[in-house]
Amino acid sequence: MDKAAILARVQLPDDFKFALADVLTSDSMASLRAFLQAEYAQNKTIYPPKSQIFNALNTTPLSQVKVVILGQDPYHGAGQAMGLSFSVPKVVPKPPSLQNILKELSNDLHIPISNHGDLTYWASQGVLLLNAVLTVEAGRAGSHAGKGWELFTDAVIDVINTQTTNTVFILWGSYAKKKGRFIDPNRHLILTANHPSPLSANRGGFFGTSPFSRTNDYLIRHGKAPIDWALPQT
Numbered sequence: 001m002d003k004a005a006i007l008a009r010v011q012l013p014d015d016f017k018f019a020l021a022d023v024l025t026s027d028s029m030a031s032l033r034a035f036l037q038a039e040y041a042q043n044k045t046i047y048p049p050k051s052q053i054f055n056a057l058n059t060t061p062l063s064q065v066k067v068v069i070l071g072q073d074p075y076h077g078a079g080q081a082m083g084l085s086f087s088v089p090k091v092v093p094k095p096p097s098l099q100n101i102l103k104e105l106s107n108d109l110h111i112p113i114s115n116h117g118d119l120t121y122w123a124s125q126g127v128l129l130l131n132a133v134l135t136v137e138a139g140r141a142g143s144h145a146g147k148g149w150e151l152f153t154d155a156v157i158d159v160i161n162t163q164t165t166n167t168v169f170i171l172w173g174s175y176a177k178k179k180g181r182f183i184d185p186n187r188h189l190i191l192t193a194n195h196p197s198p199l200s201a202n203r204g205g206f207f208g209t210s211p212f213s214r215t216n217d218y219l220i221r222h223g224k225a226p227i228d229w230a231l232p233q234t
Helices: 003-009 015-019 027-041 053-058 096-109 149-163 174-180 211-223
Strands: 065-073 127-131 168-172 189-193
Touching: 003 053, 015 149, 027 065, 027 149, 053 127, 065 149, 065 174, 127 149, 168 174, 168 211, 189 211
Parallel strands: 065 127, 065 168, 168 189
Antiparallel strands: none
C-alpha cells in the first residue's frame, strides 16, 4: 500500500495527519498495525475501543493545542479507557490517580471536585490528553508497550514542540519527564511533578505544585485564552 492510500485510511484531523505523515507511513507503524490486527484476530479485548484509539488527537487538533498532559498507557479495566489520558467516561468511577488530579485542581483553583472523571471538556479547549501508548490488553497494564506506539507519540510531541509556540507541557512522573526530555524550554513551559498515583503523590511532590493556575498564568501572559478547568457537573 502506498503512502497516499495509508494516509487516506487514517482518521485524524488534517493538520495532525499531514504533520505526522512520515511516521504514519513508516515501517514501525506497519508493524504496529500488524500486531494489533493479530491481537484482534485472537479475540483479545483491547482498550480503548477502536473508535477511540485516536480520541486525543481527534478531539484536540494540532491547531488548537495549548496544553499537553502526558500519560503512560490506557486504563486496562472494563469501560475505563476512552482515548484521553487520565480520563474515564462519566458513568465510570474515578481511578485513584484521577481523584488526586481533581483534588489538586480543587486546592489550586478552589474549584469543587467534579462528580465524574470525563475530561473531554478540557480536551475541547486545547488540552491534548495524550498517552505514550494508545492501546492495552484488558487486565494487562503495559501490555502494548514497545510495539511502536512510543515512536508515534514521540513524533506527536516533536510536532507540537516544533510547530507551536508557548504550549504548556505537564509531565507527571519519571516516565513522562523522560518522554518530554527533548521539548524546548525556551519555546514552551514545562511543568513537572511526581505522578498523581497514590503511592507517588502521597510521598510529596505532587500536591501543592499548582499546575492548573501556573498553566493559565502562562497562557494569559502569552496572549492565549486560559483553560476553564471546571468540569461541567452531570
